[in-house]
Amino acid sequence: MFDFLRKKSKSESENKLFFSTDIHCHIIPGVDDGSKNLSTSLELVERMHGWGIQRILATPHVTQDTFENNRQTITPPFEQLREAIVEKGLDIELGHAAEYRLDEFSVSQFNSGDTMTYPNNYLLIENSFVQEPLNFRQLLFELMLKDYRLVWAHPERYSYYYDKAKRKAYADIHGIGVKFQVNLLSLTGYYGKEQKRIAEELIEKGLVDFLGTDLHNHRHADAIEAYLASKDYRRHRQALEGKILNDKAF
Ligand SMILES: [Fe+2]
Incomplete structure (x- = not known):
């Protein structure tokens, strides 16, 4: 009987994430296409806590026309969520950055001095899903000259690099010093087979620096929970454990 209990608790711990800082999610209520209200945000935070997450750096979208967020729009709901987490007694540290789509609005934000x-x-930073940003490489260099350390959100989701001839872009961009953040949801197959295949290729090539949940809603959380119990997860974990920077970079 005790053997049985021990086995069970081992398998439960295997279903946790192997890092404790999530650097990409949309759980601040009402600021983008992520969580719509405080109670949903709290539920999502509780689910993340169950995966072993102890520190969340939320990253609301900053996108021209659709989500023109800045510190003024994000701070009030962020503080509301932080207080609610403390009130609930959850052992989670909450901070935030933002996920900047590379467009004119974001460039104006970078120039405003309050990034x-x-x-x-x-x-x-993230790209459009439709096409590479205009003068992309030059923009990357300009941002690096401003002393930003760039983390590229979900490179595996930009299908215009999938073509064999275009795929070299990944090694090139990583080679100039841009860190890559792959989505757990891509590794689950949630977005499709291609996204999963490219994410796995990035792992094989040693191009994955960070993992992120990119959690927006309960559907995403369901997919991540199923993944944590899968063979795929154990395989990916084996390849990435000790290598990613989630708990080390900041
Ligand atoms: Fe995102």
Whole structure:
């Protein structure tokens, strides 16, 4: 009987994440297409806590026309969620940065001098899903010249790099010093087979620096929970444990 109990608790611990800091999620209520209200945000935080997350750096979208967020729009709901977490007695540290889509609005924000970075000036950027941003490489260099340390959100989701001839872009961009953040949801297959295959290829090539949940809602949380119990997860964990920077960079 005791053997049985021991086995059970081992398998439960295997269903946790192997890092405790999530650096990419949309759980601040009402600021983007993530959590719509405080109670949903709290439920999502509780689920993340169950996966072993102890520190959340939320990253609301900053996107021209759709989510033109800045510190003024994000701080009040962020503080509301932080207080609610403390009130609930959850052992979770909450901070935030932002996920900047590379467009004119974001560039204006970078020039405003009030960019919402992670600690140590790490900056989360994303591309459009339709096409590479205009003058992309030049923009990356300009941001690096401003001393931002770039973290590229979900490179595996930009299908315009999937073509064999275009795929070299990944090694090139990583080679100039841009860190790559792959989504757990890509590794689950949630977005599709191609996204999963490219994410696995990035792991094989040693191009994955951070993992993120990119959690927006309960559906995403369901997919991550199923993944944590899967063989895929054990395989990916084996390849990445000790290598990613989630708990080290900031
Ligand atoms: Fe995101």
